[in-house]
Amino acid sequence: MRVLIADDELRLRKVVALHLKKSGLDVIEVSNGRQAIEKAKECKPDVIVLDVMMPEMNGLEALSHIKSDNMLKNIPVIMLSAKATGEDIEKGMALGAACYLTKPFSPKQLLDEINKLGVKL
Amino acid sequence: MDKTTKDLYSFFSHNIRTFNAEIVTTIECLKVGFIDKDSEEFDTVYEASYLLDLYDSCLSIILDYLDGAKIEKKSEEVDIVRITEEFLESIKGYLTASGLNIVKNFNDEIWYTDSYIFKNIYKIVLYEFIKTASKGISFNIAGAIEIEADEIIGALPDIFKTFQEIFDKIGFKLKFDNKKIVLEYLS
Numbered sequence: 001m002r003v004l005i006a007d008d009e010l011r012l013r014k015v016v017a018l019h020l021k022k023s024g025l026d027v028i029e030v031s032n033g034r035q036a037i038e039k040a041k042e043c044k045p046d047v048i049v050l051d052v053m054m055p056e057m058n059g060l061e062a063l064s065h066i067k068s069d070n071m072l073k074n075i076p077v078i079m080l081s082a083k084a085t086g087e088d089i090e091k092g093m094a095l096g097a098a099c100y101l102t103k104p105f106s107p108k109q110l111l112d113e114i115n116k117l118g119v120k121l
Numbered sequence: 122m123d124k125t126t127k128d129l130y131s132f133f134s135h136n137i138r139t140f141n142a143e144i145v146t147t148i149e150c151l152k153v154g155f156i157d158k159d160s161e162e163f164d165t166v167y168e169a170s171y172l173l174d175l176y177d178s179c180l181s182i183i184l185d186y187l188d189g190a191k192i193e194k195k196s197e198e199v200d201i202v203r204i205t206e207e208f209l210e211s212i213k214g215y216l217t218a219s220g221l222n223i224v225k226n227f228n229d230e231i232w233y234t235d236s237y238i239f240k241n242i243y244k245i246v247l248y249e250f251i252k253t254a255s256k257g258i259s260f261n262i263a264g265a266i267e268i269e270a271d272e273i274i275g276a277l278p279d280i281f282k283t284f285q286e287i288f289d290k291i292g293f294k295l296k297f298d299n300k301k302i303v304l305e306y307l308s
Binding site for chain 2: 008009010011012014015016018019022031032053054055056082083084102103104105106107108
């Protein structure tokens with residue numbers, strides 16, 4: 001299964017990617033929402049993982065673009081964020097996120113969510 | 122909640138949760154055998170823990186400042202080059218992973234101020250600037266501290282304005298734009 005991760009926090013992105021790769025997934029990394037959209041069109045991932053607070057284009061803006069793009073709208077998106085208020089979570093879910101995990105999260109929980117969404121495809 | 126408090130909460134919460142996530146994820150990698158404790162990847166735990174402590178100390182300084190605590194220029198010695206070198210060493214895992222080309226031009230500079238406040242805020246200013254830099258970054262310490270990035274992605278956080286105010290109280294002038302930071306010692 002191919003997973004695209006967008007997070008500007010380099011150290012976290014690297015260690016999450018390492019966990020997912022060692023778990024057998026094909027992982028593509030980018031550092032902002034704009035790159036996520038471009039890369040998603042190019043690589044057609046099975047699942048997209050988006051951080052919320054990113055430079056250039058944040059995760060919620062990217063999610064909104066993805067869900068209004070005919071080519072991308074069916075790809076499930078997991079929001080991964082340090083923003084943990086109910087309002088933030090509701091915003092992400094209302095825009096069409098499949099689930100919303102708050103940092104700090106268990107990488108196993110992320111892997112389980114990715115696998116669940118991948119199986120549904 | 123006023124804007125400064127909201128920005129403060131958002132900045133520190135985001136960073137502290139991120140460092141915490143880095144620690145949890147790396148420990149999980151160790152637990153399931155994806156890395157071992159002598160690996161470079163495991164250094165993430167030390168680096169994130171160091172930054173967690175730094176941001177926590179800085180949060181306490183800023184809350185004291187906003188609460189009206191007396192902050193003043195003291196006469197404690199700070200060795201600017203040593204602090205800068207030590208900090209860059211503390212985040213060497215990040216610097217390696219980022220691929221940033223680092224250029225250093227250091228002359229010995231000993232300044233006098235409140236060393237605890239200076240060190241904590243200066244290191245966060247360095248880290249936040251480094252995080253926005255791509256390609257390369259140059260550090261010049263000679264009379265003043267000048268840090269310049271070849272290219273920047275995003276913008277520096279709003280909390281830099283509060284850092285500016287605190288630096289002003291302890292005898293420094295912090296100037297910044299999206300490509301350069303200058304910290305002058307007002308002797």
